[in-house]
Amino acid sequence: MTYSAVILGASGYTGAELVRLIATHPSLRITGLSADRKAGMAMGTVFPHLRHLDLPELRKIGDLSFEGVDIVFCALPHATSQAVIKELPAGLKIVDLSADFRLRDAAEYERWYGKPHGAPELQKEAVYGLTEFYRDKIAGARLVAGTGCNAATGQYALVPLIRDGVVGLDDIVIDLKTGVSGAGRSLKEGLLHAELSEGAHAYSAGGAHRHLGEFDQEFSRLAGRDVRVQFTPHLIPANRGILGTIYVSGEAEAVHGALEAAYAGERFIEVLPFGELPSTRHVRGSNFCHLGVVGDRVPGRATVVAALDNLTKGSSGQALQNANLMLGIEEEAGLMLAPVFP
Known part of the structure; x- marks a missing residue:
């Protein structure tokens, strides 16, 4: 069976990544693509790397038909999406x-995003899209909220x-x-090559x-109490990839064992042998996440390192993995592309 998919916001990075992944999907066919400023253009003109694909022309959302559509991927900016x-x-x-x-709590959404939620009735319906931990709920959901890549x-x-x-x-x-x-495709002075290359900086x-x-x-839901981690992201001069270095108190071998046990049956999460650490270059362009654990010179401390591609496993690949579950398709469909190396 072939399912019909529409991508809203197809002229952004995550939209283009969805097209790239769905292009080789055995059961999905793209029947509609939307863009705002680029409406009327061919996808292959906006993204020449997709020129070889037979795709519908980009249109404004109001000009799309949703008749017969099975699933919609919404790759629009925050606040625009809910409207x-x-x-x-x-x-x-x-x-x-x-x-x-x-965010399940509308007050928390307003706190972090600076405005009241515009569709609180839908917010209550949405299932959080961290696939490996909400798989059963995602399979029965109508609306799935993809996670942030970080x-x-x-x-x-x-x-x-x-x-x-x-x-x-x-x-x-x-x-x-x-x-x-991860900052999107909009033009920003601080993301110009001359401003960003040959350096790195912390933000937020x-x-x-x-x-x-x-x-x-x-984390608070899991622990049954408030958990407030310390988190600092850094922007590096690379197009893709996230490398998270997480410092914890705990026995390193027990930390590694817990990760191995949790992900033993997972297709897209790879726990490396104890003492080995992952690299973003080994997951580039793929739906895989690599995890590594090392001990510390001080007993009772451990370091966990996680690597994934922010556009794939962190966003569009995760979205497709969730869509597969929602449609009853094999979860790995369209997602077994090997990482691009070097």
Whole structure:
């Protein structure tokens, strides 16, 4: 059976990544693509690397037909997404890649995103899209909220450890390096090559980053008490990839064992042998996440390192993995592309 898919916001990086992945999917066919400023253009003109594909022309959302559509991927900016989704036909399956439905508490959304939620009734319906931990709920959902790419990286490293009680909860530090595509495709002075290359810098430090809302929500739910991690992201001169270095208190072997046990049956999460650490270059362009653990010279401390591609496992690949579950398709469909190396 072939299912019809529409991508809203196809002219951004995550939209283009969805097209790249769905192009080889055995059961999905793209029947609609939307863009705002680029409406009327061919996808191959906007993204020449997709020139070889037979794709519909980019249109404004209001000009699309959703008749016969099985699933919609919403790759629109935050706040725009909720306004668009609440106007889509009732019953239509939707995977949202924005932040609009990630936080279950409307007050928390307003706190982190600076405005009241525009579709609180849908927010209550949304299922959080961290696939490996919400698989059953995602399979039966109509609306799935994709995680933040930074939030996914930290959670893959920490969810099993918090759940199994093998690390302390009051001294977790997440130091994260991320590629520039995570900032989106809009023109920004600070992301110009001359401004960004040959350097790296921290941003949103001191508890200002919005993905902390997801960490607070998910880690506190697991622990049954407030958990407030220390988190600092850094922008590095790389197009893709996230490398998270997470410092925890706990026995390193127990930390490694908890990760191995948690991900033993998972296709896309690879726990490296104890003492080996991952690299972003080994997951580039793929839906895989690699995790490594090392001990510390001080007993009772451990370091967990997580690597994933922010556009794939951190966003569009995760979205497709969730869509497969929602449609009853094999979860790995369209996602077994090997990483691009070198």
